[in-house]
Amino acid sequence: MNPVACLRLPASAATPPSPSRCRAASQPPRSVSRLPPRASSSTAAYTTKVYRNANIAKLQAGYLFPEIARRRAAHLLKHPDAKIISLGIGDTTEPIPxxxxxxxxxxxxxxxxxxxxxxxxxxxxxxxxxxxxxxxxxxxxxxxxxxxxxxxxxxxxxxxxxxxxxxxxxxxxxxxxxxxxxxxxxxxxxxxxxxxxxxxxxxxxxxxxxxxxxxxxxxxxxxxxxxxxxxxxxxxxxxxxxxxxxxxxxxxxxxxxxxxxxxxxxxxxxxxxxxxxxxxxxxxxxxxxxxxxxxxxxxxxxxxxxxxxxxxxxxxxxxxxxxxxxxxxxxxxxxxxxxxxxxxxxxxxxxxGLKAMQDVVGFYKENTDIIVDTFTSLGFNVYGAKNAPYVWVHFPGRNSWDVFAEILEKAHVVTTPGSGFGPGGEGFVRISAFGHRENIIEAARRLKQLYK
Structure with missing residues (x-):
């Protein structure tokens, strides 16, 4: 998925324009006559006369998780034999009871x-x-x-x-x-x-x-x-x-x-x-x-x-x-x-059913323990995990997308960059505990090898 084009506010601007002002600045009034699209050029695509929703244009790149999926797919094209372990998107893996x-x-x-x-x-x-x-x-x-x-x-x-x-x-x-x-x-x-x-x-x-x-x-x-x-x-x-x-x-x-x-x-x-x-x-x-x-x-x-x-x-x-x-x-x-x-x-x-759900939750919580032990043993500061299926790992002074790329490239493990959750997430990476036990153990082994 290609990232969506976005509008950016210049650093010198003190106050962003309102959505209505943004529309007024970027789109002509309805009363203005517009010429139909040219058809003479063989490379010109036909366009309708419908304005794009200016609010969609404000969005930064792609939505976080499809963007992670896109980068995972690109990595697999580069390394077709890699056995990728996905601990990024919070998708469950265990069968429904x-x-x-x-x-x-x-x-x-x-x-x-x-x-x-x-x-x-x-x-x-x-x-x-x-x-x-x-x-x-x-x-x-x-x-x-x-x-x-x-x-x-x-x-x-x-x-x-x-x-x-x-x-x-x-x-x-x-x-x-x-x-x-x-x-x-x-x-x-x-x-x-x-x-x-x-x-x-x-x-x-x-x-x-x-x-x-x-x-x-x-x-x-x-x-x-x-x-x-x-x-x-x-x-x-x-x-x-x-x-x-x-x-x-x-x-x-x-x-x-x-x-x-x-x-x-x-x-x-x-x-x-x-x-x-x-x-x-x-x-x-x-x-x-x-x-x-x-x-x-x-x-x-x-x-x-x-x-x-x-x-x-x-x-x-x-x-x-x-x-x-x-x-x-x-x-x-x-x-x-x-x-x-x-x-x-x-x-x-x-x-x-309630008992079965508790068992599934308990399984994922055991996965978090494995992930926490892995990063703690490597000297990282680790947060979360006790009450959630996510481990929040601090990489001080580092760009979270760079850490994401490093772990994917060198360990073939997909994580989630913290900055995708807001500026407060910079310097962190989220590790999901949703995974088959053998994959969690293998991911832990690879991560220990990477950061030993």
Whole structure:
């Protein structure tokens, strides 16, 4: 995949232009007469008269993970006999437990019968699954079945939430953080241009999370923003926020009138007393939305099933319930999650399914131990891993893409450069624990050989 062309703000510019000013500067008004494309040149391509979305042009290169895949493919062309081990993209590798696939198979076979066939379902998800999610993950937090919106994954819901918020909001993100938050904000027109000198987009608040502050931002230095994207355990750092830290975050949102979008995709990996849901914090229902996913619990990265919690207590500034507008977005743009995926979700939440998911999570956590031991033995500072399937390794003073290239070229191991998650990730590399055990052990051997 070729990187997407991008617009860059000169280092001398103090303030990036707004999206509307960017459009006005780069595109003629509709009333201006335009000549049709020339057809005389044999090399000239035909073009339509439709303007390109100027917000897409702001995006830097390709989306992080397709860019990693592109570089992996290029490396394989150069070294066709190399046995590449991928510990970069956070894709699961272990088979889905049979108790879950059996539930999907049973539903699939039922579709071939008159009594078992079903067509369109509720856009919000099947009632039984919404009830099961509420009871399993939010039973003690006052979240009800009607607050749950089942979806085809948390990443998809992030974009739907951006449509809900519109272009006239300002967001804050952890730095580093999952790139979908920032990229979806850019596409929606919430930001200014990319500022190459500081590696940030205008009109986004980057909340620095580093070893020095325990990977939790100094909220006293964060200005008021409308939407706060917060992931715990964090991707990529693996840090899980404590109860006291999340209490501070909820208070900060209330004091500023902000909405928190809390990404809990890795909550099942928490092994200490860190909260697994933002709704464990008193008052969170008045300021927070939470997304969840079966991708990293049950291996549903390809099956696609997640959910978003929008409490009825969450209101816009005019008193209108946020859930009503999100329901309108869902009903307009989505026909509901696959019935087979939802059957799998019910299988996941059965007693046997929950035990099977815990076993899968436990397997990946053992992989993190191997990776941590490897880098620790080599003298690196290592973070994360305890409550997440990611290991965040520090390479002080080095460009993270250079480290990525070095490990790929010399060890044939794919990692993820930290700078792909924001400027705060420079000097770090993320190692994913998603992999077959023999590959994890072999990758550890190669890395020890490289950095011994």
């Amino acid at each position: 049979e108790v879950i696939t059996n539930a999907m198979a049973e539903r699939a076979h039922a579709l071939s019968t008159v009594d078992g066939y079903s067509g369109y379902g509720a856009e919000q998800g099947e009632k039984k699954l919404r009830e099961a999610i509420a009871a399993t993950y939010y039973g003690d937090h006052g979240i009800e079945e009607t607050d749950i919106f089942v979806s085809d994954g948390a990443k998809c819901d992030i974009s739907r939430l951006q449509v809900l918020f519109g272009s006239n909001v300002k967001i804050a993100v952890q730095d580093p953080s999952y790139p979908a938050y920032v990229d979806s904000s850019v596409i929606m027109g919430q930001t200014g241009l990319y500022q190459q000198d500081v590696q940030k987009y205008g009109n986004i608040e980057y909340m620095r999370c580093s070893p020095e502050n325990g990977f939790f931002p100094d909220l006293s230095s964060v200005p008021q923003t409308d939407i706060i994207f917060f992931c715990s355990p964090n991707n990529p750092t693996g840090a899980a926020a404590s109860r006291d830290q999340l209490t501070q975050l909820v208070k900060f949102a209330k004091d500023n009138g902000s909405i928190i979008v809390y990404d809990s995709a890795y909550a099942m990996y928490i092994s200490d007393d860190s909260p697994k849901s933002i709704f464990e914090i008193p008052g969170a229902k008045e300021v927070a939305i939470e997304t969840g996913s079966f991708s990293k619990y049950a291996g549903f990265t390809g099956v696609r099933l997640g959910w978003t919690v929008v409490p009825k207590e969450l209101l816009f500034s005019d008193g209108h319930p946020v859930a009503k507008d999100f329901n309108r977005i869902v009903c307009t743009s989505f026909n509901g999650a696959s019935t087979l995926s939802q059957a799998g979700g019910l299988g996941c939440l059965s007693p046997e």
